[in-house]
Amino acid sequence: MRTFVLALLPAAALALLMWLMAAHRVLPGDWPAWPFDPARMNLQQILLAFGLMPRGAIALVAGVALGLSGALLQAVLRNPVADPTTLGISGGAQLGLVIATILAPGLLEHGRWPVALTGAGLAAGLVMAIGARRAFAPVTMVIAGMMVAMTASAIATAITLARGEYLLSLVIWNGGSLVQQDWSGVRILALVLAVCGIAAALLARPLRVLSLGAAGAQGLGMNVAAVRFAAVVVAVVLAAAVSAELGLIGFVGLAAPALARTLGARTMGQVLAMAPLIGALTLSICDGVVMTLAGATGEMFPTGALTGLIGGPLLIWLLPRLRGSTPPGTEAGEGPGARLARxxxxxxxxxxxxxxxxxxxxxxxxxxxxxxxxxxxxxxxxxxxxxxxxxxxxxxxxxxxxxxxxxxxxxxxxxxxxxxxxxxxxxxxxxxxxxxxxxxxxxxxxxxxxxxxxxxxxxxxxxxxxxxxxxxxxxxxxxxxxxxxxxxxxxxxxxxxxxxxxxxxxxxxxxxxxxxxxxxxxxxxxxxxxxxxxxxxxxxxxxxxxxxxxxxxxxxxxxxxxxxxxxxxxxxxxxxxxxxxxxxxxxxxxxxxxxxxxxxxxxxxxxxxxxxxxxxxxxxxxxxxxxxxxxxxxxxxxxxxxxxxxxxxxxxxxxx
Incomplete structure (x- = not known):
């Protein structure tokens, strides 16, 4: 835990410093007073109060949500490379939102997150169905999830390219942009996080028992299927809510639990407590880098693109830690086929x-x-x-x-x-x-x-x-x-x-x-x-x-x-x-x-x-x-x- 605190404080200081640098560029002085009233504020104060401040807050809230989602998925599947990205959940949410935006905008009248939840749930259900046929083997689960995500991305890209009027906005949104115009996104994500956080706390003890293995947990009288379903549902809701508000933010849910274990988290409770904090700081630092580069070059690219660039090397680094790989020769695919004589x-x-x-x-x-x-x-x-x-x-x-x-x-x-x-x-x-x-x-x-x-x-x-x-x-x-x-x-x-x-x-x-x-x-x-x-x-x-x-x-x-x-x-x-x-x-x-x-x-x-x-x-x-x-x-x-x-x-x- 001491290692965790020693690493957490410099990371928090770095995230805060980069945010303050961005705020100083927007408004060197005379910051707006609470409560924010646009009628009494100049343009720079409005940009700070309704743009940069909610952006900093939503980076923290979304990072907590993704870190908790990844920790739940890794715990329930006993898979160190599981997260909303590698299991196709974020890709399913992205596809659902693209389809609704272009083909059925009426579905968005009640907000984006129900549509994102539907897409994420369908993708997660498909990946879980594939995994269930292979006893949730870690490598099979991730391959299935990443292929579902690639397929969803291809379909979403095809639909986007077919409608040029939505092209640039959807490209930026699909990349995972944290740009905010008010505090509504922060409020929605915070509400979803509060409900899911309570659910995750209730699941901590069953997940600790499940860490013994499905057979051992069943021997102690646990309903393994119900616990697995509940944990996956909570993780899907968290990931879908983030996708609905910000687009595709990749691999934060993979990095946070991995870093938590590297920094000394051993028990299930420690991982579930530390991973959300690390997720918040990871996303805040990535967004700070994006804002710093934007200030230096005058160009802006989505924060989700930066987290994606981090995720690939991280996934490769974690590969040797995978357990439960399918034994050689068991991937029979379609079974033996006919052999032609001519x-x-x-x-x-x-x-x-x-x-x-x-x-x-x-x-x-x-x-x-x-x-x-x-x-x-x-x-x-x-x-x-x-x-x-x-x-x-x-x-x-x-x-x-x-x-x-x-x-x-x-x-x-x-x-x-x-x-x-x-x-x-x-x-x-x-x-x-x-x-x-x-x-x-x-x-x-x-x-x-x-x-x-x-x-x-x-x-x-x-x-x-x-x-x-x-x-x-x-x-x-x-x-x-x-x-x-x-x-x-x-x-x-x-x-x-x-x-x-x-x-x-x-x-x-x-x-x-x-x-x-x-x-x-x-x-x-x-x-x-x-x-x-x-x-x-x-x-x-x-x-x-x-x-x-x-x-x-x-x-x-x-x-x-x-x-x-x-x-x-x-x-x-x-x-x-x-x-x-x-x-x-x-x-x-x-x-x-x-x-x-x-x-x-x-x-x-x-x-x-x-x-x-x-x-x-x-x-x-x-x-x-x-x-x-x-x-x-x-x-x-x-x-x-x-x-x-x-x-x-x-x-x-x-x-x-």
């Missing part, structure tokens, strides 16, 4: 289907009067416009699927994909960094930067996991942490309103409308080169799923093989990400479909996955153009809407 016929059929699909989709389309089939002259006129984008979409889908198949064989885990292993996140960071390093970078420079970012991210994740001898599921979770950092970085960039932010936003939409013949040919050629490389590495891909010891025993150059396959997957993902954007789930779906139709050998599996990925992305490109005619929906995000049901279905089928 896969060549199926592969030839898939190739012919791609050609037929391209011809048909070039020939048909929508006009203001409805659907139409082009005549021969119109077909020839539209062919140079439609063919390159269809070829590029197909090549991008093939590259993503190829990367997903390689990663699933490399990690022996059916949930591995470029989106999950952080490859897409690293490619996103490479794209953003390239925009800032070069003045008006061309497509070639952006492609190289994106590919390098993807390969570097996957290399860092794999090296981190290898040095700590982590099982495959831990590798996935490290990749999810990289994706979280990338999402926070992109959120911070977009919220600045700079030229680069609009370029990032346009790229996130994943449109193929500007693809020309040269880019389409380049992507198609790269896909061919990657497939040839996979063919040369087919023996590696056949042996690696059997485990490192078996691979080394048959003479496989293990380190060189892994590095080569990591580089191949990173380059393939980076090249496709330039066109599609960072999220599509094609890399997850296509390898599974290939395996289910009986393509078992490594070379057949990867080639079949690439062909299926091409079909999926060509169909997504057509759907993105036609679903919102005459406006075009985002290509990558439209593909993610196809992939989300598949992901949820796949995880629900997994059993312990």
């Amino acid at each position: 896969p060549g016929r199926v592969l030839a059929g898939l190739g012919a289907s791609i050609i037929a699909l391209i011809v048909v989709l070039v020939w048909i389309g929508r006009i203001p009067g409805g659907w139409a089939v082009l005549d021969w002259d119109s077909f020839r006129a539209f062919l140079p416009l439609r063919l390159p984008r269809l070829v590029a979409a197909g090549a991008a889908g093939a590259l993503l699927a190829l990367a997903g198949a390689v990663l699933q064989r490399l990690t022996a885990n059916p949930l591995a994909s470029p989106e999950v292993l952080g490859v897409s996140g690293g490619a996103s960071m490479g794209y953003a960094i390239t925009l800032y390093l070069f003045t008006a970078p061309g497509q070639g420079v952006l492609s190289i930067g994106t590919m390098l970012g993807g390969a570097l991210a996957l290399g860092l994740v794999a090296n981190y996991a290898r040095r700590r001898d982590m099982p495959a599921e831990r590798v996935l979770l490290a990749g999810v942490a990289v994706s979280a950092m990338a999402a926070a970085l992109l959120s911070a960039i977009m919220a600045t309103g700079s030229t680069q932010s609009w370029q990032v936003l346009a790229w996130l939409s994943g449109s193929s409308s500007k693809v020309g013949p040269a880019q389409a040919a380049t992507l198609a050629g790269l896909a061919g080169v990657m497939l040839a490389a996979v063919w040369l590495a087919r023996r590696w891909l056949q042996v690696l799923p059997l485990g490192g010891e078996v691979a080394a025993g048959v003479g496989l150059p293990l380190i060189r093989a892994r590095l080569a396959l990591i580089g191949l997957a990173g380059v393939a993902t980076g090249a496709a990400t330039v066109l599609v954007g960072p999220l599509s789930f094609v890399g997850l779906m296509a390898p599974h479909l290939a395996r289910r139709i009986g393509l078992a050998r490594a070379q057949d599996h990867v080639l079949g996955a690439a062909l299926i990925g091409a079909i999926l992305m060509i169909a997504a490109d057509f759907g993105a153009r036609m679903a919102g005619f005459p406006y075009e929906l985002p290509l990558g995000l439209f593909a993610s809407l196809l992939g989300a049901p598949w992901l949820i279905w796949l995880m629900m089928r997994m059993r312990r």
Whole structure:
């Protein structure tokens, strides 16, 4: 406890100092007197009394709420990396509010927090349902939560991009802005916190008993399901209330309990008491940094983006502390599939289907009067416009699927994909960094930067996991942490309103409308080169799923093989990400479909996955153009809407 106090006092002093510096810039002297009366105050006094003061107060209240929410979730699930962000609760609240704001504003007449609570509750229920089928294994719970959060974010982004009039405000709000205009938000959050704080105090003793384990708690006569449900409900209400008032504030609920335990908290009561205080100071310090940077540079970005940048490294740091990981080999996914005796016929059929699909989709389309089939002259006129984008979409889908198949064989885990292993996140960071390093970078420079970012991210994740001898599921979770950092970085960039932010936003939409013949040919050629490389590495891909010891025993150059396959997957993902954007789930779906139709050998599996990925992305490109005619929906995000049901279905089928 002494360590806690010694650390708490300097942190509190730092938070107060940064707030006073911001207040002094707004109003050097003559502060307003209580009670605040706008009629007797000048503009600077109003800004201080109704802007900066409630902002400082709501940072404390929201930090307490998130710290308590994270502590409850970690206690009830016995999971040191559980919090509203990693379990998808905040993402569900975000999606609910975006849908209500754009599609059903009438739902907001009684306030935002009931809508946020509904979205957060549905997301939490889905994650808990997936976790219950795996006995709430920590790694499975967090992977499920982060994937639900990524899916919710993709849907919310697609809806936001479709309504330009809400674009900038929703981008800033989704980033987690603490800007206030009055004290109403503080009052609402304080009321919710008071009620939930009483509930948490009543749950402290049952949670202490539950810390013995579900079997032990049941042996003492506890209703484990009821206690678990009550704790999750309190945590969801706290997180939803914060999301309703401030937007997406990430990872404070993860950091606060972890720091509390690091500073000496041992009992359940100590964690529940210390985590809210640490959460309040963490969010206050982050907001103070944002206000200090705003004063120095004249730019403002949401505080939630800064907490997100902190959360990724923190999650990676906590990974070695995870317990209860699923034993190797138990992630059976969909179970064994059929094995084709003559896969060549199926592969030839898939190739012919791609050609037929391209011809048909070039020939048909929508006009203001409805659907139409082009005549021969119109077909020839539209062919140079439609063919390159269809070829590029197909090549991008093939590259993503190829990367997903390689990663699933490399990690022996059916949930591995470029989106999950952080490859897409690293490619996103490479794209953003390239925009800032070069003045008006061309497509070639952006492609190289994106590919390098993807390969570097996957290399860092794999090296981190290898040095700590982590099982495959831990590798996935490290990749999810990289994706979280990338999402926070992109959120911070977009919220600045700079030229680069609009370029990032346009790229996130994943449109193929500007693809020309040269880019389409380049992507198609790269896909061919990657497939040839996979063919040369087919023996590696056949042996690696059997485990490192078996691979080394048959003479496989293990380190060189892994590095080569990591580089191949990173380059393939980076090249496709330039066109599609960072999220599509094609890399997850296509390898599974290939395996289910009986393509078992490594070379057949990867080639079949690439062909299926091409079909999926060509169909997504057509759907993105036609679903919102005459406006075009985002290509990558439209593909993610196809992939989300598949992901949820796949995880629900997994059993312990």
